[in-house]
Amino acid sequence: MRLLVSYVFPRLLQWAVVIVVGVTVAFAVPRLSPTQPVDQMLGRMSGMTATDPAAVASLRSAIIAMYGLQGTPLEQYGRFWQHLLRGDLGPSLTAFPTPVTEMIWQALPWTIGLLGISTILSWLLGLALGTLSAYRPHALWSRLLANGMVTIYPIPYFILALVLVLVFAYYVPLFPLVGGASGPPGLSLDYLGSIVWHAFLPALSLVLVLTAFRFLVARALASGVLSSDAVTFAETAGIPRRRIVSRYVMRNSMLPQITDLGLQIGAMFEGALITEVAFSYPGIGYRLFTAILQSDYNLILGVTLFSVVGIATAALLIDFAYPLFDPRVRYQ
Amino acid sequence: MAQAIVPAPAAGRQRAAGAVVTDLVRFSPAFTVGAVLLLITLAFTLLSVLSPYDPTDRHVVPADLAPSLAHPLGTTSLGQDLFWIMTFAVRNSLIVAGLAVVIGRSIAVVLGSFLGYTGGTVDRALSSVTDSFIVIPRLPLLILIAAILKGTLSLPALALLIGLLDWAWPSKRYRAQVLTLREETFTQTAAFSGMRPLTVILREHVPFLVPFILADAITGFLYAIGMEITLSILGLTDLAVPTLGTTIYWANYYQALLSGKLWWLIAPVAASILMVVGFYQLSTSLSQYLDPRTRARALARRAAT
Numbered sequence: 001m002r003l004l005v006s007y008v009f010p011r012l013l014q015w016a017v018v019i020v021v022g023v024t025v026a027f028a029v030p031r032l033s034p035t036q037p038v039d040q041m042l043g044r045m046s047g048m049t050a051t052d053p054a055a056v057a058s059l060r061s062a063i064i065a066m067y068g069l070q071g072t073p074l075e076q077y078g079r080f081w082q083h084l085l086r087g088d089l090g091p092s093l094t095a096f097p098t099p100v101t102e103m104i105w106q107a108l109p110w111t112i113g114l115l116g117i118s119t120i121l122s123w124l125l126g127l128a129l130g131t132l133s134a135y136r137p138h139a140l141w142s143r144l145l146a147n148g149m150v151t152i153y154p155i156p157y158f159i160l161a162l163v164l165v166l167v168f169a170y171y172v173p174l175f176p177l178v179g180g181a182s183g184p185p186g187l188s189l190d191y192l193g194s195i196v197w198h199a200f201l202p203a204l205s206l207v208l209v210l211t212a213f214r215f216l217v218a219r220a221l222a223s224g225v226l227s228s229d230a231v232t233f234a235e236t237a238g239i240p241r242r243r244i245v246s247r248y249v250m251r252n253s254m255l256p257q258i259t260d261l262g263l264q265i266g267a268m269f270e271g272a273l274i275t276e277v278a279f280s281y282p283g284i285g286y287r288l289f290t291a292i293l294q295s296d297y298n299l300i301l302g303v304t305l306f307s308v309v310g311i312a313t314a315a316l317l318i319d320f321a322y323p324l325f326d327p328r329v330r331y332q
Numbered sequence: 333m334a335q336a337i338v339p340a341p342a343a344g345r346q347r348a349a350g351a352v353v354t355d356l357v358r359f360s361p362a363f364t365v366g367a368v369l370l371l372i373t374l375a376f377t378l379l380s381v382l383s384p385y386d387p388t389d390r391h392v393v394p395a396d397l398a399p400s401l402a403h404p405l406g407t408t409s410l411g412q413d414l415f416w417i418m419t420f421a422v423r424n425s426l427i428v429a430g431l432a433v434v435i436g437r438s439i440a441v442v443l444g445s446f447l448g449y450t451g452g453t454v455d456r457a458l459s460s461v462t463d464s465f466i467v468i469p470r471l472p473l474l475i476l477i478a479a480i481l482k483g484t485l486s487l488p489a490l491a492l493l494i495g496l497l498d499w500a501w502p503s504k505r506y507r508a509q510v511l512t513l514r515e516e517t518f519t520q521t522a523a524f525s526g527m528r529p530l531t532v533i534l535r536e537h538v539p540f541l542v543p544f545i546l547a548d549a550i551t552g553f554l555y556a557i558g559m560e561i562t563l564s565i566l567g568l569t570d571l572a573v574p575t576l577g578t579t580i581y582w583a584n585y586y587q588a589l590l591s592g593k594l595w596w597l598i599a600p601v602a603a604s605i606l607m608v609v610g611f612y613q614l615s616t617s618l619s620q621y622l623d624p625r626t627r628a629r630a631l632a633r634r635a636a637t
Contacts, residue, residue, distance in 0.1 A: 014460060021464040029477050150362075154612035156558030158565055159604045162580070166597065169589060263466055263501075270471035274562055288472065292479055292566055300479050304472035315467050 007329060008320070015316045022308030026301060027080050031073070089302035094294040100302035103287060110180050111283035114199060115272040118206035119261075125207070126214020127257060131250045133215070134222035135241075146219065153212035157271045161205045161278030168201060175201045178280035202279040206271055217260065221253035228252075255326050262318035266311045356621060363617035369610025373422060376603075380419035385412070387420040387574050399595050406595035409586040414599050421574040422603055425560055428491045428575065432556035433549050435495025437502060441545070444506025445533075449514065459507070465500030473497065474559060478568035485569050494556045502548045509544055513537045543622040550615035554608055561604065576600045 064070055071079075083089070089100040133142040152160070168175050175197065176182075182194045225231060226249060234244050273285030280286060284303055291299035323329040356363040385392045391411035399406040405414035443462070447455045477493060478485055485493070513519060513536075522532045557576070563569050564577025571578050579600040583589075588596040 014463060017460050018464040018467050021461055022468045025468075025473060026476065029473070030480055150612070150616070151609055154554045154608040155605055156554070156561050156608070158558070158561050158580075159601055162597065162601050163605075165589065166594065166601070170594070266467050266469040269469045273469075273471055277566070288475060289566060292475065292568065295479070295482075297479065300472075300476050304476050307469045307472045311469050312467055 003323065003330065007323065011316060011319045015312050018312040018315070019309055022312070023081070023084065023305060024077075026304050026308065027077060030297075030301070031076075084305065089305060090298045092291075092296055092299050092302075094291075094296045094299070100299050101306075103299065104284060104302060104306050107282060107284045107287045110281060111272055111276065111285065113195075114202055114206065114276070114281065114283060115269060117199075118203050118210060118272070119265075119268060121203075122207045122210035122214055123257070123261060126211045127218045127250065127254060129211070130215040130218025131222040131245060131253060134219045134226060135245055135249065137223070145215075149212040149215045152208055153216060155209070157205070157209055157274040158278055160209055161202075161275055164201055164205050165278065177201070180282040199281070202275045202281045205278070206268075206275050209271060210268060213264075214257070218253060218257065221256060222249050225249050225252045255322075258318065258322050258325055262315040262322075265314050265318065269307060269311055352621075356617060360617040360621065362613040363621075366610050366612070366614030366617060369606050370614055373426075373607050373610060376419055377423040377426060380416070380423050383416040383419060385416055387417060388572055396593055405599045406593075408582065408596055409588075409593070410582060414596065417574050417579060418599050418603055421576050421579045421600060422607065424487060424573060425557060425576040425604075426607075428487055428494070428560050429553050429556035431488060431491035432494040432498065432559075433552040435492060436498035436552050436556075437545070437549055439495075439499035440502035440506055440548075443499065444503040445510050447503075448507040448510025455507075459504070462500050462504055462507075465497075466504060470497045471559075471562070474563060475566065475568065478563050478566075482568060487570065487573060487575075490560065490563070490569055491556070494559050498552055498555055502552065505544075505548065506541070509541060510537070513540060543619040546615055546622065547619040550611055553611060557604065557608060576604050 069076065087101060089104075091097045092100050092103055095103065129145060133145055136142045155163075165177055169177055180195065180198050181191060182198070185191060230252075231244060231248055234248055272283070273288060275281065276283045276285030277289045284307070288300065288303045290296075291303065357367075380387075389412075393403065393407050393411055393413050395407060395409050395411045397403055397407040403413050403415060405418060407413055408417070443458070447458055447462075474493065474497060478490075481489070518536060519532060522536055523529070527535070560569070560575060561577040561580065564571070564575055565581050565584065567581055569575070569578060571581060577600075580597065583593070583596040583600070586593070586596075588594065
């Protein structure tokens, strides 16, 4: 019960604040912009046909109604929320009248798969390698690893993806460079195999960047834990090294990494979006890219709102998982 | 050796600065690597002044030539000499990232110190808003804004946009730093001995914050470079201005990869990597050196071996 009040409730509140702030920004930004999206759209649409003033006026009011731009800003804001709470993000402008939500749901499994697998893999890899490297800071492998990670960490997602594309398109043409799968969809081994095959390069590029970050943090945290009394005592007591690393060092340095994962999940999602564009991987990021190319403003807004809610929820779930790993919070 | 690393305060500023650089070169390979890469980048940027061609002019040289002596990095399908285009691209990307860092960090420092020193309800309310901006994925928002402003997004506007979205995480960390410093004994000692609050902050707290700001600025720099590249490749910035991102955009547009004009992609990719790695190495070695605690540890290790 006290866990509920002191741990669950504040986080639920924060979750709500994140969504309100995100939705408000997404609502306000298009309205504060100096350009007029309605006029731009009108120009594009009426440019194709002969201009009849009455037709243009009715088209204009139709667009205004579709964007919910009638009424005072406050009324507009209220309506914005109403639509959102009903799960109605409007129709896509290019694939009219397919609802934006439907297009996002189609792309969602690809993104969740890619992001989920690379997050878990990179988190475990970064934690394990970082801790081991902190435990043996002067070994050759440890220094090589640290130098490699320090080099990879600052490279932007898109650039690293391009490097992989360059290498694997010309020098080692092992993996497909575009798409998510090949062959007819179904539960056949061929189809599932092709999914893994296609996901390999996008996942590799994400895992590389994310592991580098995790590694650097884990290494710094573990060297702090290594100099703690608990570890000195364990060493004096003659506890085997492998046990010290796994039981004491890793467990302790793991905790801030879970909190950090909750805070970083939004940034990691951005990385997934970029990676999908670089490899034409059919997830939300690629949807967003095609929406930009076709100026499908509704779809861009839909993806934005969807990501805000989705990432806030993912962060909440990670926060809720924290007490499972930290007994101190549980027994509070 | 300890004397060499920590120059006496009495020593002239000139000599002290010189000694710091000598020490860093001697003891920190990361600093040497970073400094060399950074100097190359800066020299390259300065070369843009000497460019025989205007960066927006097209069809000034034969198109699609592989790298040669006349055109060290080859030429593009737009008939531009890639070497000179890259001097402008690196310069412009640096300007965007630099501006974005200044804008974002200014907001962060002001907000973070304000919240840290004020505390109370204001702090709690604003901090939870800050926390929201940390969690919210910023790229879709950036894309949404850039898509609306499509075509009108100049370099300073792009920097402003990136900067305005990159203050939450640093502000949270500044706040935490300030909170810790505020509780330190020496703060109370200073306050009780009659030092004015502003003097306490400037004389006692800023030295602690400097290595921190340096490390943080590089994080912002890396983010801004990455976002410039991303937005430009998506075609959402001013595509007539050469930057690292727009160069890649045009290379993609003319399908440099499929038609074997690899040099067009390799130049901006390599330039980005050298630049970010250089900046990152330099900043980590500097902030390690500027922080008296890590410097003392490094000294102890040198003495032991």
